[in-house]
Amino acid sequence: MNHNIHLQKLVLAALMAALTAAGAYMVIPIGPVPIVLQSLFVLLSGLLLGGRWAAASMCVYLLAGIIGLPVFAGGSGGFAKLLGPTGGYLVGFPLAAFLIGTMTARGGGKLWRNLLALIVGTLLIYLCGVTWLKTVLDISFGKALGIGMWPFLPGDALKIAAALALERSLRPLMAEQRHATHYGTWPSAPHQDDA
Amino acid sequence: MADLSVFTYTPGLSGLHEGDARFKLLTLLLLTVTISTGRLWSLFAVNALLVTGLFLIRVPLPTLLKEMRYFGAFLLLVWLVRALGTPGRIVVSFGPLALTLEGAGQGGLICWQMVTVLMAGLLFTRTTRMVELRAATAWMLKPIPFLNTHQAALMLGLLVRFIPLILTQAKEIRQAQQARGLENRRSPFLRLTAIAFPLLRATLIKSDRIATAMAARGYTGRSTPFNFVAQTRDWMLLGLATLLASSHLWG
Numbered sequence: 001m002n003h004n005i006h007l008q009k010l011v012l013a014a015l016m017a018a019l020t021a022a023g024a025y026m027v028i029p030i031g032p033v034p035i036v037l038q039s040l041f042v043l044l045s046g047l048l049l050g051g052r053w054a055a056a057s058m059c060v061y062l063l064a065g066i067i068g069l070p071v072f073a074g075g076s077g078g079f080a081k082l083l084g085p086t087g088g089y090l091v092g093f094p095l096a097a098f099l100i101g102t103m104t105a106r107g108g109g110k111l112w113r114n115l116l117a118l119i120v121g122t123l124l125i126y127l128c129g130v131t132w133l134k135t136v137l138d139i140s141f142g143k144a145l146g147i148g149m150w151p152f153l154p155g156d157a158l159k160i161a162a163a164l165a166l167e168r169s170l171r172p173l174m175a176e177q178r179h180a181t182h183y184g185t186w187p188s189a190p191h192q193d194d195a
Numbered sequence: 196m197a198d199l200s201v202f203t204y205t206p207g208l209s210g211l212h213e214g215d216a217r218f219k220l221l222t223l224l225l226l227t228v229t230i231s232t233g234r235l236w237s238l239f240a241v242n243a244l245l246v247t248g249l250f251l252i253r254v255p256l257p258t259l260l261k262e263m264r265y266f267g268a269f270l271l272l273v274w275l276v277r278a279l280g281t282p283g284r285i286v287v288s289f290g291p292l293a294l295t296l297e298g299a300g301q302g303g304l305i306c307w308q309m310v311t312v313l314m315a316g317l318l319f320t321r322t323t324r325m326v327e328l329r330a331a332t333a334w335m336l337k338p339i340p341f342l343n344t345h346q347a348a349l350m351l352g353l354l355v356r357f358i359p360l361i362l363t364q365a366k367e368i369r370q371a372q373q374a375r376g377l378e379n380r381r382s383p384f385l386r387l388t389a390i391a392f393p394l395l396r397a398t399l400i401k402s403d404r405i406a407t408a409m410a411a412r413g414y415t416g417r418s419t420p421f422n423f424v425a426q427t428r429d430w431m432l433l434g435l436a437t438l439l440a441s442s443h444l445w446g
Binding site: 004007008010011012013014015016017018019021022025026028035037040044056057059060061063064066067068069070071075076077078079080081084158159161162165166169170173174177180 | 202269315354396402
């Protein structure tokens with residue numbers, strides 16, 4: 001891989017990990033269960049970075065939490081968090097990001113393929129999360145689904161739709177950046193930062 | 196939306212600022228282990244240690260309290276869920292919901308643990324430069340085979356550096372969208388993407404600029420070895436943290 005493209009991917013993977021950590025603090029109050037942006041950035045890491053880098057990004061996020069930095073939901077951190085009731089969801093993040101990245105890598109940006117990857121990735125997070133929740137709390141599978149999955153599904157459907165739309169909008173910008181990295185010039189005028 | 200500028204490195208001359216980052220990292224790891232055991236006297240001891248540290252590095256209390264407002268609301272929510280969802284002796288009931296004594300105690304303990312983790316993270320990030328964090332992480336990850344420790348450490352350093360900046364940017368974007376009447380829009384899809392899109396676009400542009408700046412400065416994937424110097428106080432800090440972390444083994 002071109003050294004500059006490698007560096008670009010590395011920095012973007014680090015910033016996606018930072019977005020995932022910051023996403024734990026970003027809440028959009030919609031409906032009875034507010035939407036936390038964290039898992040949206042997990043899905044987008046897979047779509048934008050590809051399997052390997054997306055998994056690396058999420059592993060760095062977990063590493064920051066494991067060493068004790070307050071990056072997990074609600075400002076918590078520490079290795080014990082991974083062994084707690086919500087640890088399964090956290091472990092599911094790199095797996096889901098890798099799966100989404102791998103499934104979409106050869107799809108040429110096809111909508112149905114991206115949609116399928118996002119659905120499978122989300123279900124993988126729940127598979128890890130709910131199974132671990134059931135084990136740690138020693139409750140029935142139905143109850144674990146009741147407290148750890150069903151209430152969040154409408155929000156997840158919304159996040160999948162948003163991830164698809166965001167990926168479509170961001171792809172041209174990423175293509176421009178790749179072009180600039182390869183040839184040293186931008187195909188068009190670079191975008192300006194705005195809020 | 197949280198605003199965590201208090202979690203960024205601030206230069207200083209305290210013992211914690213001048214301490215060996217490897218020892219600080221290991222101490223942080225051990226303290227989180229101690230906190231997770233949930234033993235009251237261990238928590239008291241860790242809190243005493245952390246409050247002393249906060250006093251030593253002179254964290255501005257008004258800024259700290261202002262930026263922790265979000266956590267206050269979150270902690271209240273966590274406490275309420277525990278207090279109302281744990282069976283036990285009923286203190287007060289609101290229709291089908293009952294606040295129990297055991298639930299209130301458990302909720303209080305969990306909130307206390309979360310605040311303690313936050314304090315430990317604050318002390319570490321406020322007193323450790325990014326270059327030290329990177330070198331200490333690379334040192335800690337060295338025993339793991341097939342892992343590019345320099346890359347992992349660089350990514351971790353960037354993550355820690357950019358969380359406060361991203362949160363500040365997210366706050367600005369939210370305020371800009373509120374000024375445009377976003378709160379009045381009924382579509383949840385629109386409300387979500389109106390915040391996420393500018394944030395992601397800014398992140399992509401930022402990552403491109405950082406990568407360009409790093410390439411321009413001759414980044415090759417290898418970093419200059421960092422010379423750590425461990426002093427007696429570092430060993431004492433680590434010894435204390437080890438003692439606390441292993442306390443559940445001896446009583």
